Amino acid sequence: MVRYDIKCPVCGTINRGLDLEETDGWMECEKCGTLAQQRGIHSAVMISALHSREDYFKSQKADHQAAAG
Numbered sequence: 001m002v003r004y005d006i007k008c009p010v011c012g013t014i015n016r017g018l019d020l021e022e023t024d025g026w027m028e029c030e031k032c033g034t035l036a037q038q039r040g041i042h043s044a045v046m047i048s049a050l051h052s053r054e055d056y057f058k059s060q061k062a063d064h065q066a067a068a069g
């Protein structure tokens, strides 16, 4: 499950740990109660699903080696 930290477009409060997959991108601000839909959530989820965690760490390691070498 992917959790998102989303900044409220109205009051600027960061709403942490939102499960936007379940709400189809909608979030309700915990401070002011504004409802806002985040675009691009599904594409972001697809990207994170395509790249496994292992691949992510491999690429990170390669970056470090390139920087060190």
Ligand SMILES: [Zn+2]
Binding pocket: 008, 009, 010, 011, 012, 013, 029, 030, 031, 032, 033, 034
């Ligand atoms: Zn707000």
